[in-house]
Amino acid sequence: MKILPDSLDQITQQFSRFPGIGKKTAQRMAFQLLDWNREDVQHLGEVIIQSMDKLRHCSVCNLITEADPCPVCLDTRRDDSLLCIVEDSKDVVAIEETSRFNGKYHILGGVLSPLDGIGPDQLNIKTLHARMDDVQEIIIAMNPSVEGETTSLYLAKILQSRKIKITRLARGIPSGGDLEYIDGVTLGRALDDRHELK
Amino acid sequence: MKILPDSLDQITQQFSRFPGIGKKTAQRMAFQLLDWNREDVQHLGEVIIQSMDKLRHCSVCNLITEADPCPVCLDTRRDDSLLCIVEDSKDVVAIEETSRFNGKYHILGGVLSPLDGIGPDQLNIKTLHARMDDVQEIIIAMNPSVEGETTSLYLAKILQSRKIKITRLARGIPSGGDLEYIDGVTLGRALDDRHELK
Numbered sequence: 001m002k003i004l005p006d007s008l009d010q011i012t013q014q015f016s017r018f019p020g021i022g023k024k025t026a027q028r029m030a031f032q033l034l035d036w037n038r039e040d041v042q043h044l045g046e047v048i049i050q051s052m053d054k055l056r057h058c059s060v061c062n063l064i065t066e067a068d069p070c071p072v073c074l075d076t077r078r079d080d081s082l083l084c085i086v087e088d089s090k091d092v093v094a095i096e097e098t099s100r101f102n103g104k105y106h107i108l109g110g111v112l113s114p115l116d117g118i119g120p121d122q123l124n125i126k127t128l129h130a131r132m133d134d135v136q137e138i139i140i141a142m143n144p145s146v147e148g149e150t151t152s153l154y155l156a157k158i159l160q161s162r163k164i165k166i167t168r169l170a171r172g173i174p175s176g177g178d179l180e181y182i183d184g185v186t187l188g189r190a191l192d193d194r195h196e197l198k
Numbered sequence: 199m200k201i202l203p204d205s206l207d208q209i210t211q212q213f214s215r216f217p218g219i220g221k222k223t224a225q226r227m228a229f230q231l232l233d234w235n236r237e238d239v240q241h242l243g244e245v246i247i248q249s250m251d252k253l254r255h256c257s258v259c260n261l262i263t264e265a266d267p268c269p270v271c272l273d274t275r276r277d278d279s280l281l282c283i284v285e286d287s288k289d290v291v292a293i294e295e296t297s298r299f300n301g302k303y304h305i306l307g308g309v310l311s312p313l314d315g316i317g318p319d320q321l322n323i324k325t326l327h328a329r330m331d332d333v334q335e336i337i338i339a340m341n342p343s344v345e346g347e348t349t350s351l352y353l354a355k356i357l358q359s360r361k362i363k364i365t366r367l368a369r370g371i372p373s374g375g376d377l378e379y380i381d382g383v384t385l386g387r388a389l390d391d392r393h394e395l396k
Binding site for chain 2: 008030041044089
């Protein structure tokens with residue numbers, strides 16, 4: 001027998017489309033919605049619908065933004081000679097939080113993944129070439145996954161003809177990590193890339 | 199420097215109001231929304247807004263429903279002499295999935311929690327008395343928490359004057375559990391309530 005009403009199922013189904021939201025969590029969210037007051041629910045629905053009209057990708061760097069070009073690209077205090085290539089906008093937030101980078105970004109919008117049908121043409125790579133005039137160093141900051149690795153190598157290859165420095169993020173043991181629990185690949189990498197204590 | 203646009207922050211903030219959705223998950227959901235097509239986002243927003251008008255609580259048992267009384271209360275094949283008291287509508291779904299219960303439900307809408315200001319008057323207890331005429335057995339099916347326990351004892355106390363059987367769910371080791379990893383309280387309970395192998 002069907003216990004829960006259709007409209008609750010519909011919300012549950014919608015919520016469970018998000019990555020990382022399973023059926024149980026989606027259902028818990030749907031139930032929670034019933035405890036909210038009317039205005040809050042209305043507001044959530046409206047904010048979601050409005051997002052479609054307000055948000056776009058920056059035509060220069062591909063960052064999620066309301067204004068095009070985005071505030072990062074427009075910021076004259078940033079160093080144009082330093083370009084950091086990342087997978088998506090979330091990575092920009094993570095790097096900004098370190099306060100260690102003051103250059104510009106280029107967001108690929110994904111990584112190469114032939115099995116999923118994602119090749120260079122599906123990524124924001126073409127516009128990269130147009131931005132290279134002032135660039136002296138490119139930092140390739142892909143996620144440490146197989147696809148990220150492949151994408152890094154691909155980018156390094158297509159950029160090598162230009163006389164610019166190409167770097168990538170250091171690999172090694174994470175801060176606060178415990179050697180005992182760190183995976184072999186990471187630890188091996190940390191050993192290979194060991195450097196002198198000064 | 200503020201990297202992400204306000205409307206993305208707004209969605210993130212709205213999503214993180216749900217229990218179990220942290221800031222990171224909420225942000226991932228907001229980003230995901232940008233990859234959906236326009237119709238899907240519109241639909242999600244509308245489904246949320248419509249939920250307010252469609253969903254209500256059953257006036258008999260307090261279950262979430264679109265029609266009042268709810269289909270469970272209207273179902274004549276169900277045994278009116280058996281009443282199961284649960285905390286919320288999700289618990290009804292869980293019990294229905296076992297296919298072991300064919301009575302009616304009564305949803306309290308919470309548990310007694312004096313520290314949060316939730317006393318008997320905040321729960322759906324008054325309407326319980328009006329339903330007792332045909333009832334021969336009450337199954338108290340609270341969650342195994344301190345508040346659930348308190349609520350069970352309270353219910354047992356206010357119902358004891360009526361000549362009906364009052365039962366509660368069995369406690370013990372869960373199916374598929376591993377004795378080594380089961381907490382002491384549960385294992386202690388399972389020992390206390392041990393029964394003869396027949």
